[in-house]
Amino acid sequence: MKTHELASCLPQFVITMYATEIPESLYNRIVARIRERNFNSVTDYASYVLREKLVMEEEASKPTFFKEEEIKTRLRDLGYL
Amino acid sequence: MVPPHGGKLVDRTVPFDKKEQKIREAASLAQIEVSSGLARDLENIAYGVLSPLEGFLCQDDYQSVLRNKRLTSDLVWTIPILLDTSKDNLKNVKEGDLVALVDAARLPFATLHVEEIYAFNKKELAERVYGTTEQAHPGVAKTFAMGDCLIGGKINLIEPLFDEFQRYELKPVETRVLFKEKGWRTIVGFQTRNIPHLGHEYVQKTALTFVDGLFVNPVIGKKKRGDFKDEVILDAYTTLLKSYYLKDRTVLAILRTEMRYAGPREAIFHAIIRKNFGCTHFVVGRDHAGVGNYYPPYAAQQIFDEFPDLRIIPLFFTAFFYCKKCESVVNEKICPHDAQYRIDFSGTQLRGKLSTSEALPKELIRPEVAEVLRKHKDPFVE
Secondary structure, three states: OOHHHHHHHOOOOOOOOOOOOOOHHHHHHHHHHHHHOOOOOHHHHHHHHHHHHHHHHHHHHOOOHHHHHHHHHHHHHOOOO | OOOOOOOOOOOOEOOHHHHHHHHHHHHOOOEEEOOHHHHHHHHHHHOOOOOOOOEEOOHHHHHHHHHHOEOOOOOEOOOOOOOEEOOHHHOOOOOOOEEEEEOOOOOEEEEEEOOEEEEOOHHHHHHHHHOOOOOOOHHHHHHHOOOOEEEEEEEEEOOOOOOOOHHHEOOHHHHHHHHHHHOOOOEEEEEEOOOOOHHHHHHHHHHHOOOOEEEEEEEEOOOOOOOEOHHHHHHHHHHHHHHHOOHHHEEEOEEEOOOOOOHHHHHHHHHHHHHHHOOOEEEEOOOOOOOOOOOOOOHHHHHHHHOOOOOOEEEEOOOEEEEOOOOEEEEOOOOOOOHHHEEEOOHHHHHHHHHOOOOOOOOOOOHHHHHHHHHOOOOEOO
């Protein structure tokens, strides 16, 4: 099977994209940066950075499973749960 | 869940299995004694209540907070969290040292990496934070009583402080789990340093109508003369919540800190703290964190316009009162009747009635709460 035939057999994932606005100065800085790195567009770069930032924040705020169980025990002992 | 301020919930506590070793190490370090108020600030830093702070402010951040109401990272921060001491206490301490912080009994409870030792201008601090240099203002008086040197640097909490109200003390990491377990996505924080009257109940329940949960978070710690004592506030709130609030919709936990009475700046500070606890909304009433007539009545609401990037939604309330015509608690936006029909929720009036044997009007305070107040022989801070 040729590559293009294989591709046509694979499920097609459609990603809905939304436009957002950023200040011109920030846009220009990103343009300068993506030239030095392997990003195709400002959108690619912004998506990458935001995804990284979100994961970092979500992980940082999440107690480990073990700690969460400990916390729930204390909350139950105190009558909060 | 709303991210903590700065994106990361700080944890500067020494793990249980390393505590003994750290206590031994601390015993051999130079020591700096800190007041109980500073110790509470330190504990709040360690538990992430003051995220993203990991220690006491160094000079750049201090100046930035004073002048821009932001940290050098550009993150909103309005109250400088400072460790002050006298020159005498720093004889054996220099920048780069690790020192032990000790309580009044000279027991080490934390360590501090001394990043910077610097002088500061007390008058400028008072003017910028409190908007006045009058020593009648309790925050200003405290500022002028500070030591002449500030120490900036990261801390580590070895030993939690004693807390007689520990049963009501929750850390941000705990409230965040609690809110999640309760299935709350939107939570309104309510700051108080007072006993609850019907005006507070009206505000809390109005706010709760629009969100999933209410987080009642009284400030427990040193207050000014004439304020209600901590145990009275807690007794009154537990009684009120038991009789008049849905358990599944309300959480009561204390905030261990000292009131600064910095009005508008402190309102932002209080909002940041509640954001760290996991609140999405925060109630700001008339003269929030004010004292005397130092701040215009709604300055603590107007200051929120300066910080569109705060990421917690303030809910503003105007003054409320009981209207005999409406026969309910109302505010000036919804009540059309003359002032003659109003009964104001005046703390002074309540205090006056409590100091005599006069009955507390049921239009102002729930009978169950009034009974609690009567049980405490001496309900006020001396």
